[in-house]
Amino acid sequence: MADLPAAQDRSSELQQQVQAAFAVQHPLAIQGSGSRAGFGLSPSRQYLQQQPLAVAAHRGVIDYQPDELVIRARAGTRLVELEHLLASHGQRFAADIPVPSAESTLGGAVASGWDGPGRSLGVSLRDTVLGCRLINGRGDIVHFGGQVMKNVAGYDLSRLQVGALGTLGVILDVALRLAPLPETQVSRCFAVQPDEVDSWWRRSKELRPLLSASCYHRGRLQLRLSGRTAALEDLLPALGGEASDFDWQALRNLRGDFFNGRQLACLYVPPRSRVDIEQGEVLLDWEGARLWVKDGDHQQLQHTAKAANGFLRVLRGDGAAPLLPAEHWHRRLRGALDPAGILNPAIFREQFTAAGGR
Structure with missing residues (x-):
């Protein structure tokens, strides 16, 4: 030991x-x-x-x-x-x-x-x-x-x-x-328009159990794939996308520029819900079930979360x-x-x- x-x-x-x-x-x-x-x-x-x-x-x-x-x-x-x-x-x-x-x-x-x-x-x-x-x-x-x-x-x-x-x-x-x-872990990045994200969340079911995390921010969809080397070698050519050096630890640990804002909130909603955020910068993970919002209107976000049958957690700023x-x-x-x-x-x-x- x-x-x-x-x-x-x-x-x-x-x-x-x-x-x-x-x-x-x-x-x-x-x-x-x-x-x-x-x-x-x-x-x-x-x-x-x-x-x-x-x-x-x-x-x-x-x-x-x-x-x-x-x-x-x-x-x-x-x-x-x-x-x-x-x-x-x-x-x-x-x-x-x-x-x-x-x-x-x-x-x-x-x-x-x-x-x-x-x-x-x-x-x-x-x-x-x-x-x-x-x-x-x-x-x-x-x-x-x-x-x-x-x-x-x-x-x-x-x-x-x-x-x-x-x-x-x-x-x-x-x-x-x-x-x-995992024996091997790689990341792939895709340019995805906002109105295409939902279809990617549905498609992600086909990537399991090799898909171990996902994130969407500023038009870029990041996928983390983990598992046996042979299985990933079979999957990656058909999956496409670009090799990515996305920092998953920074996302996990709430580090980096996105999480340094004065106002930071998180919406939890049912998977693959359609949620429109009018103010602030948004980052999605959990296949769209968790929305991080930087510098948004927390009162408005509270109404948005309720309308989507979810809830809001304010981590920094008004209402924390x-x-x-x-x-x-x-x-x-x-x-x-x-x-x-x-x-x-x-x-x-x-x-x-x-x-x-x-």
Whole structure:
């Protein structure tokens, strides 16, 4: 086995801090590396009068079984370290997990719940979480799931941590499903008019399972193909297009000029929906089911998303706020896991207020 990242188990220390906060009903602000703070994942300053709970130092791989395609690591473990370890065994995360910076952690990835451009052609991060260990709002360490794939009845509480932003518990460690690295990966680029994009999304079904990501921006359709070398050699001559050096990691990690605007929002709509964006610059991925909009009118985008039976997430600019699940059942889960409401209450309160609550 390759060298593992340096391990530091801070479980007891973190548990004691949560227990102390619960005893006096003092709110805690869970803090990781902060690499996602610039994308609408931090509450506004008016809610930041909370005691910090730093989890980034709780790190290290607990168990890695290459033959079983499973890894379990602590929340503060850096994603780049894990990617390096997995690559040394010819493996990768089964999900396309964004890595906004070299400091980005596994716990931050799970808590924020992001998925990269390969989501529509693979599996989501939520679907690759096999189990987790966390501290609930009472200061108890609890376990959910395991390290094997199996059917479960009722709520799968380990997967519900994905995208919960720490409001359902302080994540200590996570077990994730892995996948082999593709033998070959290439990109092809096509000049496509806006009114032709829909036909390309339909055509993309014929390219599966070799198609691993797609993106449309400024009249250029980018396709990423991954798999066996022989299979790609058979496909590429008939597919056509130009060889491309498109930076898929920059798209996955929300880096580059497009994502540097003062206003940044994302529309999620049903696959192959026809959505007209009147303002701002647009980039499509997930076969058109996810639309990134730079410098658009967020109020107008909200109406557009609703009309398309989708929803809007504002990551930067007017209306930026953390995105949590449906308020009604999320409240009930919090009541069971964090009865005093001390874990990241600012994030939950701000989201509820933005939705029209009190």
